[in-house]
Amino acid sequence: MTAEPSQMRADARENRARVLAVARELFAERGLEVPMAAIARHAGVGVATLYRRFPTKEALVMEAFTEQFALCQATIEEALADPDPWRGLRTVIEKVCLLQATDRGFTAAFVASFPDMHSEVRDRTWLGFSALVQRAKDSGQLRADFSPHDLTLVLLANGGLAGVPVDVAVAASQRLVAYLLEAFRTGTNELPPPVPLSLDLVLR
Amino acid sequence: MTAEPSQMRADARENRARVLAVARELFAERGLEVPMAAIARHAGVGVATLYRRFPTKEALVMEAFTEQFALCQATIEEALADPDPWRGLRTVIEKVCLLQATDRGFTAAFVASFPDMHSEVRDRTWLGFSALVQRAKDSGQLRADFSPHDLTLVLLANGGLAGVPVDVAVAASQRLVAYLLEAFRTGTNELPPPVPLSLDLVLR
DNA sequence: CGTCAAGTGGAGGGGGTTATCCACTTACGA
DNA sequence: TCGTAAGTGGATAACCCCCTCCACTTGACG
Numbered sequence A, B: 001m002t003a004e005p006s007q008m009r010a011d012a013r014e015n016r017a018r019v020l021a022v023a024r025e026l027f028a029e030r031g032l033e034v035p036m037a038a039i040a041r042h043a044g045v046g047v048a049t050l051y052r053r054f055p056t057k058e059a060l061v062m063e064a065f066t067e068q069f070a071l072c073q074a075t076i077e078e079a080l081a082d083p084d085p086w087r088g089l090r091t092v093i094e095k096v097c098l099l100q101a102t103d104r105g106f107t108a109a110f111v112a113s114f115p116d117m118h119s120e121v122r123d124r125t126w127l128g129f130s131a132l133v134q135r136a137k138d139s140g141q142l143r144a145d146f147s148p149h150d151l152t153l154v155l156l157a158n159g160g161l162a163g164v165p166v167d168v169a170v171a172a173s174q175r176l177v178a179y180l181l182e183a184f185r186t187g188t189n190e191l192p193p194p195v196p197l198s199l200d201l202v203l204r
Numbered sequence C: 001c002g003t004c005a006a007g008t009g010g011a012g013g014g015g016g017t018t019a020t021c022c023a024c025t026t027a028c029g030a
Numbered sequence D: 001t002c003g004t005a006a007g008t009g010g011a012t013a014a015c016c017c018c019c020t021c022c023a024c025t026t027g028a029c030g
Helices: A011-031 A036-043 A048-051 A057-081 A083-102 A106-113 A119-138 A149-163 A166-185 B010-030 B036-044 B047-053 B056-082 B085-102 B106-113 B121-138 B149-161 B166-185
Strands: none
Touching: A011 A036, A011 A048, A036 A048, A036 A057, A036 A083, A057 A083, A057 A119, A083 A106, A083 A119, A083 A149, A083 A166, A083 B085, A119 B149, A149 B149, A149 B166, A166 B149, A166 B166, B010 B036, B010 B047, B010 B056, B036 B047, B036 B056, B056 B085, B056 B106, B056 B121, B056 B149, B085 B121, B085 B149, B085 B166, B106 B121, B106 B149, B149 B166
16 A cells, blocks of 8 residues: 555546545445445446555545544634634534534544544643633633533533434534533532543543 | 233243343343343243243333333323422433433433324323423412423433443433523523424424 | 566455344143 | 253355456547
8 A cells, every 4th residue: 555645646636535535435434334346336436446555444434534634623723822812612523513413423433533533633632722711710610610522411411313315414513512511600509529531541 | 912911822922921020121222223132041041931921022122111101101290290390301201211311211202102102191191391480480480481392302312321331321411401400490582483392393 | 667665456364243043931710 | 860842052055245356448649
């Protein structure tokens, strides 16, 4: 398998790109359980071509979703630059959940890719989000007992909507997020203790 | 296949019961994707015995979960008898979500069994819950823009926790529910419109 | 051009699932 | 006790899936 797409033959590079595009599309609308053969067929290539470029299905999934993950990362960085801490936090949650509701494979890909993600990236995202949370708490707009692990909680819960048709999922997700943000904003009632939902634990 | 278990031979009746018990157990801890062969093995019978009693896997799932569904129904009836409308509603949501977090197959079974559930049962549950919601609104403890469809929203969201280990799922579910109840209680912020999450729509 | 490594498609191996078939066993009424 | 219908188990068919193999094709460079 060729490491550098730029050194591949022109037709191969084109095929690779088309496969990736089709994979993203199908994963988004049908979820990760779409067969490799279907991706190949839609891309107008044989399965061998697929496996030459992506040694395993997991590799294809990873590659197909790194774009989305980078987008999440960027969203957090952007939010940290927002002068209003609460708006920053809210925007992150809203954007990520929208992405998740729109893309049926997102949650599964996220969970699947988590273990072998470079811990550097993971930690960077995590630290960024934690900082965002702390800022929002300090500004008094976020309840003090909010935990960064609650982001994972939101992601998992929002992921539960993945099975329904996209348009419905988006509307449902927006309402769910609105409810949750309402609860995050100014808490008066006591909550059960935060759940340390590090995905290491989750995948036990 | 014998319709009346009471008319079956003694050993057959016993086997049937054991299969059902094992199925419930395995569905709860491993989800619905547990193979029929595994259920048969654990129950100490051959697969043929399974298929003699339950013509299809779906039938077995249905039968295995009617107990749980009845329990939900009962919870709603009970809540309607509670003098405190809010406590009734809260208890229903808490109990159902706990059930869902404890039993990994619950959500899938619920969604799968929904289409061919007797509409009588469906309607009865729905009407009961709607009444519960109306009572809570009238008492001023539930935000006016809460929709009965939001129960489905809660169920789907809470179902998103199904993949994690049971103990974690329970803790996470409790925190999620606490957050949501907080938001349901006294809403001041505006929400997006309710999503008509009738499962007919959801399964489209 | 011609050469040939890089690229390709489709058949099929290996493992998984649900469900069926049929020769054998067993409970139980007479 | 014994006959028989009900009950049973395991092999197996039919269908998915991921992935590999190999004979064939083609882009690109000298």
